[in-house]
Amino acid sequence: MPEEPAMAKKKVADLALMGGVPRFERPLHVGQPNVGDRARLHERLDAILDRRWLTNHGPEVIELERRLTALLGVRHCIAVCNGTVALEIAIRALGLQGEVIVPSFTFVATAHALQWQEITPVFCDVDAETHTLDPVRVEQMISSRTTGILGVHLWGRACDVEGLSEIARRHRLALLFDAAHALGVSRRGRMIGNFGDCEVFSFHATKVFNTFEGGAIATNDDALAQKIRWMQNFGFSNYDQVDHIGVNGKMSEICAAMGLVSLESLDDFVAVNSRNHARYVERLSRLPGLRLLTYDQAERHNHHYVVAEVLPEAGLDRDALVDVLMAERVLARRYFYPGVHRMEPYASLYPNAGLLLPVTEALVERTLVLPTGTGVSFEELDAVCEIIEVALSGAAAIRARRSARPVSLAGRNARPMLAPVRPRRAGGAR
Numbered sequence: 001m002p003e004e005p006a007m008a009k010k011k012v013a014d015l016a017l018m019g020g021v022p023r024f025e026r027p028l029h030v031g032q033p034n035v036g037d038r039a040r041l042h043e044r045l046d047a048i049l050d051r052r053w054l055t056n057h058g059p060e061v062i063e064l065e066r067r068l069t070a071l072l073g074v075r076h077c078i079a080v081c082n083g084t085v086a087l088e089i090a091i092r093a094l095g096l097q098g099e100v101i102v103p104s105f106t107f108v109a110t111a112h113a114l115q116w117q118e119i120t121p122v123f124c125d126v127d128a129e130t131h132t133l134d135p136v137r138v139e140q141m142i143s144s145r146t147t148g149i150l151g152v153h154l155w156g157r158a159c160d161v162e163g164l165s166e167i168a169r170r171h172r173l174a175l176l177f178d179a180a181h182a183l184g185v186s187r188r189g190r191m192i193g194n195f196g197d198c199e200v201f202s203f204h205a206t207k208v209f210n211t212f213e214g215g216a217i218a219t220n221d222d223a224l225a226q227k228i229r230w231m232q233n234f235g236f237s238n239y240d241q242v243d244h245i246g247v248n249g250k251m252s253e254i255c256a257a258m259g260l261v262s263l264e265s266l267d268d269f270v271a272v273n274s275r276n277h278a279r280y281v282e283r284l285s286r287l288p289g290l291r292l293l294t295y296d297q298a299e300r301h302n303h304h305y306v307v308a309e310v311l312p313e314a315g316l317d318r319d320a321l322v323d324v325l326m327a328e329r330v331l332a333r334r335y336f337y338p339g340v341h342r343m344e345p346y347a348s349l350y351p352n353a354g355l356l357l358p359v360t361e362a363l364v365e366r367t368l369v370l371p372t373g374t375g376v377s378f379e380e381l382d383a384v385c386e387i388i389e390v391a392l393s394g395a396a397a398i399r400a401r402r403s404a405r406p407v408s409l410a411g412r413n414a415r416p417m418l419a420p421v422r423p424r425r426a427g428g429a430r
């Protein structure tokens, strides 16, 4: 019989947390970038340098906006330097002030984009199944100071856009969506990008589609699009003429080139994600206490996030499982722990916000995001599943080990571990 490699995980004693050899030599990341055709990217970079047109709405940005507009089936898609600045511009262009209702179960940028402009983010609870804003709770949070609702299509699963639109219409509120996770996703057959007053995408390196850093604002409102374009470029409406307050939110040509190359491979990226997601569901959803989030088969999805909820029946809590995985160099993430309302400045400004966020408070304790994307091979993914299976089967031993030596890799000090990355080749588009 061939011998098992030293790092194979067959029993709980093999786990690195229990003294075994780590399964992976180099870290396995959530959010390792998808990279398209390198030769095409190099060609585009040469063309940019030959043209000597590096930024300020050059031909690459114009082409990217044209293709994104077509992909989304929307009237306008304005490329921006990153998703956070795109949110800030959208919020400003919509004239939001006072209070805006927003989930706390999101990346901190969603709330920061409001607070940065001295608008109060009013944290609203999410639905336990969908992880997105619960319209019933949204309506309860509306006050005389409320000017808008900012929903988040978390994990690329669309909010209840119909419910939120109806509330916004009835209360005359602006409605925008943080669609950072939702490029290539549909809602009732219509692409995300078409809902609310506008929707904001992130094209950060860790997203399914990336421009290194980048983002975009999509809208069907011509006047709003015009205002966003001015605001994104210092308020210039013409040479020498400034009609608005504005910032520098422009996307550079090099980022747009990466975007065009990424767009050409987007279907391949999504196919890999979709295959990976199906494999995780197949192997992990049969384990007691693990709930894998699924995607509505009737819609288009990017399957970019593999999200598990670790329930009490698992025998290990989420942080224990993260410790097990981190010891194997699987950098699973606790997105979006501890909830924005527990981060500063919000924790000090609104110390009791958690009382109104019971679902969020539960989700931040049990949600786990696993590695996927073209940087993760199918074999690596199976090895991650194997680690989880072995860990849950030996939950009691792991609990005992952790209480004897309570050093948590999942704590704040874990971050320096993320630094060393060695280049490598794996399956998927390159």
Ligand code: T4K
Residues within 6 Å of the ligand: 029, 030, 031, 032, 033, 082, 083, 084, 085, 106, 107, 109, 110, 152, 178, 180, 181, 202, 203, 204, 205, 206, 214, 215, 331, 335, 418
């Ligand atoms: N709204 C929502 C709902 C969002 O999720 C985000 C961003 C935004 C708004 C704001 O959009 P941007 O302004 O970022 O365009 C990461 C991303 O930096 C952030 O863009 C993203 N959400 C968030 C969910 O994830 P961190 O703090 O987790 O990043 P970091 O450095 O820990 O990287 C994540 C993992 O990816 C690590 O294991 C390392 C790996 N990685 C990262 C980069 C940048 C790589 O392997 N290669 C890389 O190039 O926030």
